[in-house]
Amino acid sequence: MLFLYAPLGKWLLSVNNLIVPWETIVLSVLVYVGLPLICAVFSRYWIFKYKGRKWFDTKFLQYLSPIAISALLLTLILLFAFKGELIVNNPLHILLIAIPLFIQTNFIFLISYVIALKLNLSYEDSAPAALIGASNHFEVAIATAVMLFGLNSGVALATVVGVLIEVPVMLMLVEICKKTAPWFKREPDKATLLDPRLIH
Template sequence: MTATHTRHETVAAKLSTLDRWLPAWIILAMVAGLLVGRMVPGLGDALSSVEVDGISLPIALGLLVMMYPVLAKVRYDRLDTVTGDRRLLIASLALNWIVGPALMFALAWLLLPDLPAYRTGLIIVGLARCIAMVIIWNDLACGDREAAAVLVALNSIFQVIAFAALGWFYLSTLPGWLGLEQSGLDVSAGQIAKSVLIFLGIPLLAGYLSRRVGEKRWGRAAYEEKFVPRIGPWALYGLLFTIVILFALQGDQITSRPSDVARIALPLLAYFAIMWGGGYALGKALGLTYERTTTLAFTAAGNNFELAIAVAIATFGAASGQALAGVVGPLIEVPVLVALVYVSLALRARFPHPVPSYAVEPR
């Protein structure tokens, strides 16, 4: 038996049943959400009746539950090792704020030249860099938790500063320069800052305080061996709950317009594959470890769908093509990035650095 095969078995043995069957649970959650949304009239209106920063309250709660356990696992005293890695930080900023938006703009115009509403919606998705689910994908793929925390925080800062300006550039200015049809985007930095504060700030603060208080009370070993395994499964429970509610809210739109969903899905599939593959190749070329290469790839490929949907609905309306494009985003992103988790784990043998044991604790 080879050493590589042994490592595969070791990692697989440490994964819980929930983790090993994650693709099946996610598919079931998506199907359940679609069916519930179609079979229960008025459910969408009921779920949307209470919102947090333009996001349905159940989705907001699901996101907070999803992010807290992973952020509670972060070793915050190690963040200086990430902030000192200029190769990682510069590569991430370039992929997220130069390559990502430009690639989505190009794919949207190339593959949806006759569908301006969907095209605009996809461009908005490309501008909304990931600050939530990427933490889950990174953790499942045994990426660097500390690096993920730093890159997500960095993306959040740039999101507040750059989202509105990039929206103006890619929807109005650049199309005008190229002689293409122009669109508009009405969103303020204050709106984005509030979204970031809610969906990243709250779970980040809770995770940091859990680590500080827990280590002070029990010590690091007890915190990581007893407390962390207890809260770990809640990240995936939150993920599955969020998926069910999200697709229940938009189930009617998705199932009643399958041909439109297929058209929107094509550029999204190309985008996720190119961004993840490009991030992975760049990390390898820069000589980053497996853990940081994985983190770079997933933070480049993921998108902040909750922000994209909220902006599309606020600007163009809940029944708009732009909103539908935002909703199709997670429909494609979730299964694709789950598949890439397994691709990433299969590729880790190509790196000389072993996966640290703390990265694959049972949930």
């Protein structure tokens, strides 16, 4: 995603005759994807070196998980606080945006998940790959849309609807992964957190 988002974004925008500077797309990817990725890599390396993997798995992730959930909820609250009126006043537009997004997310997940099953990949590889493939990375889209077209633009509305649809759909897909886990071979050592269903 880090390398293909900018050229794909530029190409898709040019199809609709929307001129967006390369610098803007690349900057948005670097700031909203690249920077967090670099911070994560260095923090993980530092913790492994000075605290060890066991501390990372049992302590650090235990405290980080609630923070991650809270940050996601705060982001959604702020987005809908800024765009709530626009969403309420345009129900038909919301529906027209939501339907193809719902179909696309489920379709990509299904393709990835079934291919992984046919290739006899482990659940620990298959589920994350399918979920990441189905994700639309709306955090980058929202940032780019707001920077280019403004907070009250139709483009920004579309990206907010994307979040509105993607969050419950992704939670639904996670449940599907959990229900279908027995279909796959298991490699629990690959998982960052041990699946409680594998603890005997």
